[in-house]
Structures are given as structure tokens and as C-alpha cells.
Amino acid sequence: MTNKTKISVLIPDLSSQGTTRGYIIAQGLQKLGYEVRIFGFLYGKQIYPQPPYSLPITYFHGVNLPSFVKTALNLMKEIDGDILYIIKPQLSSFGVGLVKAWRSKKPIILDIDDWEMAYFGGDNWQYQGSLINDVLVSNSELKKPQYPLYIKWLEKAIEKVNGITLSSKFLEYRYGGTYLPNVKDTELFDPHKFDATDIRAKHGLLNYKLLMFTGTAKPDQGLEDIFTALDSLNQDELKLVLIGGNQNQSSYVNTLIEKWGNWIIQIPPQAFDDMPEFIAMSHIMMVTPRESLTTVAKFPLELIEAMTMAKPIIATKVGEIPNILQDTGYLIEPQRPNAIADTIREIFTDYPQAEIKGNLARQRCINNYSMDNLTKTLKQVINLVFA
Numbered sequence: 001m002t003n004k005t006k007i008s009v010l011i012p013d014l015s016s017q018g019t020t021r022g023y024i025i026a027q028g029l030q031k032l033g034y035e036v037r038i039f040g041f042l043y044g045k046q047i048y049p050q051p052p053y054s055l056p057i058t059y060f061h062g063v064n065l066p067s068f069v070k071t072a073l074n075l076m077k078e079i080d081g082d083i084l085y086i087i088k089p090q091l092s093s094f095g096v097g098l099v100k101a102w103r104s105k106k107p108i109i110l111d112i113d114d115w116e117m118a119y120f121g122g123d124n125w126q127y128q129g130s131l132i133n134d135v136l137v138s139n140s141e142l143k144k145p146q147y148p149l150y151i152k153w154l155e156k157a158i159e160k161v162n163g164i165t166l167s168s169k170f171l172e173y174r175y176g177g178t179y180l181p182n183v184k185d186t187e188l189f190d191p192h193k194f195d196a197t198d199i200r201a202k203h204g205l206l207n208y209k210l211l212m213f214t215g216t217a218k219p220d221q222g223l224e225d226i227f228t229a230l231d232s233l234n235q236d237e238l239k240l241v242l243i244g245g246n247q248n249q250s251s252y253v254n255t256l257i258e259k260w261g262n263w264i265i266q267i268p269p270q271a272f273d274d275m276p277e278f279i280a281m282s283h284i285m286m287v288t289p290r291e292s293l294t295t296v297a298k299f300p301l302e303l304i305e306a307m308t309m310a311k312p313i314i315a316t317k318v319g320e321i322p323n324i325l326q327d328t329g330y331l332i333e334p335q336r337p338n339a340i341a342d343t344i345r346e347i348f349t350d351y352p353q354a355e356i357k358g359n360l361a362r363q364r365c366i367n368n369y370s371m372d373n374l375t376k377t378l379k380q381v382i383n384l385v386f387a
Contacts, residue, residue, distance in 0.1 A: 004035060005034050005035065005082050005083070006034070006035045006036075006037070006080060006081045006082050006083075007026075007029050007034045007035070007036050007081050007082065007083045007084075007085055008036075008037060008038075008039055008079045008080065008081025008083070008084050008085065009022050009025060009026045009029075009036060009037070009038045009039065009085045009086075009087065010038075010039050010040060010079070010084060010085070010086045010087060010093045010094075010096060010097050011038060011039070011040035011041075011087045011088075011093060012040065012041065012087065012088050012090035012091075012092040012093035012094075012145075012146075013040065013041055013042070013043045013044070013062060013090075013092065013146075014038075014040045014041065014042045014044075014047045014048075014057070014059055015042055015043055015044025015045070015046060015047060015048050016043070016044055016048065017088060017090065017146075018040075018087035018088045018090075018093065018113065019047065019048065019049060019051075020049060020272070020301055021087055021111065021113045021167065021182070021301070022038060022040075022087045022111075023038075023049075023051055023052055023055060023272055024182065024183060024184075024301075024374065025085060025087070025111060025165075025180075025374075025378070026038055026055055026085075027052060027054070027055070027185070027371070028183075028371060028374040028375050028378050029085070029378060030054065030055075031371060031375050032375055032378060032379060032382075036055070036056075037055075037056045037057070037058060037080075037081070038051070038055055038056070038057045038058070038059075039057075039058050039059065039075060039078060039079050040057070040059050040092070040093070041059060041060055041061070041062035041071070041075070041092045041145075042059045042060070042061050042062055043061075043062035047059075048244070048269055049244060049269060049270070049271065049272050049275075050269070050270075050271040050272055051271075051272055052271075052272045052273050053271075053273055058075075058078050060074060060075050062092065062145075064143040064144055064145065065142070065143045065144075065145065066143075068091075068092070068145055072092070072095075072096050072099075075096060076096060076099065076100045076103070079100055081106065082106060083106065083107055083108075083109065083382070083385065084097045084100060084101055084106055084107070084108045084109070085108075085109045085111065086108060086109065086110045086111065086161075087111050087113070088111070088112065088113065088114065088116065089110065089112060089116060089151060089154045089155055089158060090116070090145065090146065090150075090151065090154070091145040091146070091147075091150040091151075091154065092145045092146070094110060094154050094157070095145070095150065095154060097110075098154075098157060098160070107162040107163075107385050107386075108160075108161045108162055108163075109161065109162060109163040109164070109165065109381060109382075109385060110158060110161045110163070110164050110165075111164075111165045111166070111167075111180070112164065112165070112166050112167070112171050112175055112177075113166070113167040113168075113171075113182075113298075113299070114167075114171075114294070114297060114298065115170070115171060115174065115293065115294070115297035116148075116151045117148060117151060117152065117155075118292075118293035118294045118297055119148075119293075119294060120148040121293070122293050125148055125152075127148075127149045127152075129142075158175060162384075162385045163177070163178070163381045163382075163384060163385050164176065164177025164178065165177060165178050165179075165180035165377075165378075165381060166178070166179055166180060167180060167181060167182055167298075167299040168181070168297055168298060168299040168319065168320050169320060169323075170296060170297045170319065170320070171297055174297075178377060178380070178381050179377075180374065180377050180378070180381075181299055181324075181368075181369055181373075182299045182300075182301045182304050182369065183304060183369045183370055183371055183373055183374040184304045184305060184307075184308040184365065184369065184370070184371070185370075185371045186308050186362075186365060186366050186370045186371070187371075188273065188276060189275075189276045189279070189305065189308040189309055190276070190308075191276075191280060191309045191310045191311075191362070193276070194276065194277055194280035194281075195280075196280050196281050196282075199277060199278075199280055199281040200281045203267075203281065205239075205265070205281065207237060208237050208238070208239045208265075209235075209237050209238050209239070209283050209284075209348060210239055210241050210265070210281060210282045210283050210284075211226065211238065211239065211240045211241065211282065211283065211284045211285075211286050211344070212240070212241040212243065212278075212279065212282035212284070212285050212286065213226070213240060213241070213242055213243070213285075213286045213287075213302070214243050214244070214275065214278075214279065214285075214302045214305055214306075215287070215300065215301070215302040217242060217252055217253050217256070218252060219252065219290075220289055220290050220292045220294055220295055221288070221289050221290070221295075222286075222288035222289050222290050222316060222334065222335065223240075223256060223288075224256070225288060225290070225334075225335055225336070225337045225340055226240055226286055226288060226337075226340055227240070227256070227259070227260040227263055228337035228340075229337040229338070229340035229341035229344065230260070230263045230341075231260075231263075232337065232338070232341045233341050233344060233345070238263070238344070239263060239264070239265045240263050240264055240265070240286070241265045241266075241267060241278075241282065242264060242265070242266050242267070243267045243269075243270060243275075243278055244267070244268065244269035244270060253266075275305065276309060279305055279306070279309045279311065280309060282311055283311075283312070283347075283348075283351075284311065284312050284313070284314060284344065284347055284354075285302070285305075285306030285309075285311040285312070285313045285314075286313075286314055286315075287300055287302055287303045287306065287313060287314070287315040287316070287321065288314060288315065288316045288332075288334070288340065289316055289318050289319075289321075289334065290316070290318070290334050290335050291316075291318050291334050291335070295318050295319055296318060296319040297319065298319055298320075299319075299320055299324070300319075300321065303315060303321060303324060303325065304324075304365060304369050306329075306361070307324075307325070307328070307329075307361040307362060307364060307365040307369070308362055308365040308366075308369075308370075309358075309362070310355070310358040310359050310361060310362035311358050311361070312329070312330070312347050312351075312354035312355065312357055312358045313325060313328075313329035313330065313357075313358070313361060314329070314330045314332065314340060314343050314344070314347075315329050315330070315331055315332070316331070316332055316333065316334040316335075316336075317331050317332070317333055317334065318334050324369070325361065325364075326364065327357075327360075328357055328358075328360040328361035328363075328364050329357060329361055330343045330346070330347065330354075330357070
């Protein structure tokens with residue numbers, strides 16, 4: 001095996017599913033000297049987030065079944081990797097990868113960064129219809145490649161892969177494999193490269209104390225708890241900055257704006273490599289998910305973004321967050337607006353102390369969640385594939 005080895009990274013939906021995780025893994029593989037290209041489907045209007053400038057992408061516009069079969073076969077013709085690295089056990093990534101691997105005799109590594117069935121109620125979900133009848137209905141949910149029945153079927157094929165990586169301990173316990181936590185490039189995400197005051201001035205935000213959320217705006221992310229806290233504090237200089245978001249969440253964001261628009265500053269989606277500048281202008285990073293089947297299985301990437309940028313962080317004790325952050329941030333119970341308000345007040349009362357915590361968070365990120373940590377683990381996984 002030489003540095004000319006090609007690795008194809010397959011992402012199920014470049015507009016909303018698995019993109020950021022796929023980018024991180026692809027960048028790690030590039031650092032190991034592999035020739036990497038991302039392949040996938042685009043079910044939305046645009047790729048979100050925009051990829052790192054160094055990553056080439058080949059994609060086809062996503063379609064539903066039965067047209068999906070022809071489109072998937074066309075995508076397979078483009079996939080030329082010596083190894084297939086599949087993001088998520090979805091039909092549009094893992095399903096395609098299994099067929100491609102069978103036809104080309106290539107090894108598969110599957111990455112799992114979500115408990116996919118959690119979005120449908122977990123292990124209790126059961127298909128209630130009639131396959132034969134439902135598949136003939138023009139608007140049948142079965143025509144969507146994201147349908148949970150296909151995920152359940154594909155989970156049975158996980159044992160056939162050559163390697164598994166998982167983003168959280170919950171998922172490692174559930175599926176087995178190698179723990180590969182989310183990381184950030186701590187050289188790209190380096191707060192010393194940015195002047196927060198200058199950036200705030202550039203965006204006309206000098207007069208505000210900025211809280212920031214960089215994740216995907218969904219009901220289980222605790223945004224409503226933050227706004228309730230801001231209502232109780234009732235300080236006009238406090239704002240929550242929402243960066244980006246894909247169109248799948250636009251209706252929820254619009255609902256938030258209708259009710260709490262006075263607290264919101266919206267910034268359009270940014271390219272993957274441009275995020276550090278925007279995070280730099282924040283005063284506090286917010287990672288406050290509520291406890292749910294989906295959030296307990298996750299390793300929040302936005303938490304690592306905040307840590308590597310040395311920001312004071314308010315985070316809820318959900319899933320792996322306490323183990324990741326430990327004492328380098330402000331941990332509170334989930335769904336407690338009063339605790340959020342009290343912690344915001346505490347941070348701004350002694351902001352230099354909060355900055356000390358932020359610096360400790362960055363050091364913890366460098367030690368445990370940097371690109372070097374990722375590449376070491378990826379190297380071990382690939383060596384096992386070829387053992």
C-alpha cells in the first residue's frame with residue numbers, strides 16, 4: 001500500500017446528513033497521504049456546509065425510488081476508491097457502498113455518528129404497512145431512501161464490513177468497533193489568529209454580548225430554553241447568534257424568529273474553513289441539548305468547535321458532553337432556562353475567569369480531540385483492514 005491508495009468517502013445527503021463528519025474523516029485521510037474524494041447524493045438545493053477547499057466532491061442529485069436505483073448505479077461508476085469509507089448506515093451511502101464493494105471486491109469501513117433509528121422512536125419502531133401494497137402507492141414513504149425500514153435492514157449488514165468507526169461511546173457500546181470521536185483542526189481553529197473585537201466591529205456587533213449556536217437548529221437542541229433564559233434576563237445587549245442551517249430546519253428557525261426575533265442574529269451558512277472567524281466573535285458558546293434518544297447518542301461537533309476556539313461554554317449534562325467538557329466549561333442540567341440565565345449572569349460577572357476556563361477547554365481539545373488524535377486512530381483502523 002502506497003500513498004497513491006485512493007479512498008472514496010460516501011455521504012448519504014450532502015445537504016443535510018453526514019457532511020461535516022465526512023469532511024473531518026476525509027481531511028484526516030488526506031493528512032495520512034491518501035488520495036481522497038467525497039461521493040454522495042444532494043437531496044437539497046445546496047451542499048451544506050460547504051466543504052473544505054481541499055476536498056473534491058462528486059455528487060448526483062438525489063431522487064426517490066425507483067429512479068434512485070439508476071442514479072445509484074451511475075454514482076457507482078464514478079466511485080474509484082481502493083477503500084470505501086461509508087458515512088452512516090443509510091440506503092444512499094451504505095446501501096450503495098455494499099453493492100459497489102460486492103461488485104468491485106473493495107473493503108468497506110462504516111462510520112456511525114448517529115443512532116439513526118432514534119429519529120423514529122428507537123428499537124420499538126416497526127413497519128406497520130403492507131410492502132406489496134405500499135410500494136405501489138405514488139406518494140409512499142417507502143420510495144424515500146431515508147425510510148427507517150431500509151435502515152433496519154442495513155443494520156443487519158453491519159457485520160459484513162471490514163471496519164467500523166463510531167463517534168460516541170454510546171454507539172461503540174451498541175455496535176462495536178473503534179471509537180473515533182469528533183475532532184477539529186486546532187491549527188485552523190486557533191483563536192490567536194483572530195481579533196474578536198475587530199470581527200464584531202466588521203459585522204456591526206460591537207455593542208452586543210454574543211451567545212452563539214453553531215449546530216443544526218432543531219427542537220431537541222434546547223434553543224427555546226436559551227430564549228426563555230434571555231426573556232428572564234431581559235437585557236437588550238444579549239443576543240443569540242445562529243449561524244447557517246440547512247433548509248430542512250428553516251421552518252423551525254422561522255418559528256423561533258416569530259416568537260423570539262428580538263434576541264436573534266442570523267448569519268448565513270459559511271464555508272467549512274471560514275467558521276473559526278465567526279466563532280471568534282462570540283462571548284459564550286451554547287451547547288444545550290435536551291435529553292432525548294437522539295441527543296444521548298451524539299458527540300456534538302459544535303462542542304469541539306467551541307473548545308478549540310477557547311470560548312466559555314454553557315453546556316447541558318446530556319450524553320457524552322460531561323465527559324468531553326469536564327471542568328473546562330459550565331455544565332448545567334438540561335431544559336433548565338433558569339440555570340442558563342444564572343450561568344450567563346455568572347460568566348459576564350467575571351469574564352476573565354470564564355476566559356481561563358475557555359483556555360483550559362482548548363488545551364483539553366488539543367490533547368484529546370485534535371486532528372492528530374483522529375489520524376492515529378484512522379491509521380490503526382486502515383491497518384486492520386489490510387491485516
